[in-house]
Amino acid sequence: MQETSLTGGFTDAPIDAAHAFRAALTVMAEPGKIAELSGAEPPAPMSVAAGTLLLTLADSETPVFLAPTHDNQDIRDWITFHTGAPIVSAEKAMFAIGGWSALQPTVRFAIGEPEYPDRSATLIIEMPELSNSGATLRGPGIKDTRQFQLPDTAAFQANQSMFPLGLDFFFCAGSQVAALPRTTLVEGA
């Protein structure tokens, strides 16, 4: 275990996590909205936003899957030391982290059961940048429409069509975060 895995956590866990959760709550409630999210300093190549999400939401009760882009010893040690979350295969994961192509195929992840649609995975997708252009989003949390750059269109349309089952997504770039729940209708690219 490297010394780097012991650093980069929250400096004041209850307060930092409270601020981070409010950002996560806001973006999940308003799909496509971009917010600042920082506090954690995870090892490369994990973004500040993705690391902060993990520290806020993951613990020993939430198995985490690392896509090949993020599956290195530094990240494994950092997650284990700061959250205690077990690193597992895609099928068993509640949270999955990585680039969009590295997370494929997404059909591996849990989409919930008809009686418990909440038992589904949340994918934390690392993006080069977040931008309010591109695909048009509609649905709960969006007054009329909102633009957001998605890494794919068909995959998110297919995910929406399974509602109330399906995956939920966070998009992270640097210290920015956005989200796309399974309810959002996606059009165009």
Added chain:
Amino acid sequence: MTQSGQYNFAYLDEQTKRMIRRALLKGLAIPGYQVPFASREMPMPYGWGTGGVQVSAACLTPDDRLKVIDQGADDTTNAVSIRKFFQRTADVAVTEDTTDATLIQTRHRIPETELAEGQILVYQVPIPEPLRFLEPRETETRKMHSLEEYGLMHVKLYEDIARHGQIATSYAYPVKVQGRYVMDPSPIPKFDNPKMEMAAIQLFGAGREQRIYALPPYTDVVSLDFEDHPFEATKANHSCALCGASDSYLDEVITDDQGTRMYVCSDTDYCATRRAQGHVGLQGVPLEDNAA
């Protein structure tokens, strides 16, 4: 650490908050669906808002301005004690002003003043399952939700009409969320139902029943009804005796043992704001005279 130095920020431990936070995010992703969560014992009895308090504790930051209302009022026991609880454990600023608040915890009312984007409304929920009084078994109601089998609820409303000539349900009036889940809006008067399509985030916590559910802003919330018996948001056919408002939900107050009564706004902040603006009801006095 907070001022008193004895509690973690917002009372709950971090692992509990993470568990509640995960449930809240799934709740927002599946609007109207009841997410099970491991509700904790709180230092207040069930029925006093343990669910709402846990949701608020998971959402509060030190920058928030908290408002707590019980039946619309800021000054009732339940509201005062919960407000003090978070002042002590989260060192959070408090307010009675609806527009000034960032997080509002409510029992059985939606404020009259329209809520804005960025605000959060947390409901205290006693019975989260709208089908519970029609079907007592959780295994069955869960199956009914998964199959979108809500015929029983329409039969119940139909029986109301057959018996009373109208839908007699006046509070906790069932709604359908985004065309999918039938949801209990908590025991708010049906007068408040149309307000649920709002710009603020709505979170619902049921402590004893261990359920959390949520509505993102601008979610479709439709009160169940029939074409020939459309939903009607009703209130007492009076205006407020103190501020004269004719558009607010009214409480009936018995003022003696002869049956004399007056009707006043249930939303104390709304009433006080109107009186400060100079509105005077039939039995009211101008605010300055009252203070003297």
